[in-house]
Amino acid sequence: MGTSGTCTLCGVEDEDSFHVFMRCAHATSLWKAMSEVWSLPRVELIRNTGKEWLLQLLVSIPETQRAPTLVTIWRIWHAHNEMTHKKPCPSIEGSRRFLISYLNSLMMIKQFPNADVVKGKMVVDPDQGFKRATEGGANRPSQKKRWILPKPGKMKLNVDGAYTMISAGAGMILRDSTGEVIFSACRALENCRDATEAELLAIEEGLRLALLWTQMEVTLETDCAESLEFIQQSTPNTSIYASRITVIRELLGERETKVVKISRDVNGVGLARVHGRTGFWLRSFPEEVAVAISNDCSSCSD
Known part of the structure; x- marks a missing residue:
């Protein structure tokens, strides 16, 4: 079968990994949406340095940006696969909400390893990242908390x-x-x-x-x-x-x-x-x- 190297989604550039994650229309839209809520590297400053451009990018950015960058790329790849196989493309807003919830859940599990995180209502500290919120106080005895009856009447x-x-x-x-x-x-x-x-x-x-x-x-x-x-x-x-x-x-x-x-x-x-x-x-x-x-x-x- 004859194949073309041009991106099948946008038809503008050759489809390599840098184009898929950084240049394709859907990718740039999602980067823009996620940059409004997370601290992400500026897309226009990211350069295609060859096959290891992503590894070089992750090494060069602050640790706090690495996880948001990786999950954004992961979501772009998911959407790319959906469109490649003729499935509906997830909306930008839907992907934005999903990624915010997903990354918060991951940080919640790390920051509160012994807590019930099913409801997802603990306060997640983005600056804390994937460090435990109990660091430095893990050995302190915990006091039993009680539900208090209402007063008469x-x-x-x-x-x-x-x-x-x-x-x-x-x-x-x-x-x-x-x-x-x-x-x-x-x-x-x-x-x-x-x-x-x-x-x-x-x-x-x-x-x-x-x-x-x-x-x-x-x-x-x-x-x-x-x-x-x-x-x-x-x-x-x-x-x-x-x-x-x-x-x-x-x-x-x-x-x-x-x-x-x-x-x-x-x-x-x-x-x-x-x-x-x-x-x-x-x-x-x-x-x-x-x-x-x-x-x-x-x-x-x-």
Whole structure:
């Protein structure tokens, strides 16, 4: 079979590795998009020095740029293969969101090696890179954290949002000053953008149910710092979550309700882990969270 050395995608230049990763139209668009969120080497300064141009590039750039550079190249190759085999090309925005989430997950695993990273809501330090967040303090004894009962005449609403590339869910549970469950609920989420939106949806759904099932003052507990920051901002929100945050602020204004940040270690009753399931239990809860509820009550009585 006769073959041509010209790039089959753009038809402009000969297709070698430098063209595929640095010069082809899709590649340059993705480099531009990722440069808006990551510190990447400037494409126009990268030169084709021969077969080892990529190795030479990785040696010459700061360590903090190497991982973002490699995953960007990896995604370009994936898109190139998809188009070569006549499959739909991933959108630039879709690839951007995927790479941000993917690299954050990798750093999260490295920075928090002993933590539950399924929900992806720990704060990742980009400057820390792939170093453990526990360095220098790994041998310090950890103090057992406890969930604290609400005061008499008040309620506590624990909410949780979970997100993966495959599925997303929201969970919520309302308890009184004795630890008795007023209601528990979970909801499968469709078309959810990320972990932050999953948490905001859990907060919104939890508030709606709490306003319906109790007249008492409610303290809402979330383990997502970003969601809490969005809600408590004094200025109008202009993020992609703006409409969701507006609704939550309106619900908070209907009755005296506090929203506080708690540790993920004491928010284990989150029903968001029940992926793909929607349900509501009045004065009850599913078996999946029975152990976590029991542990909460035990720790409160220690």
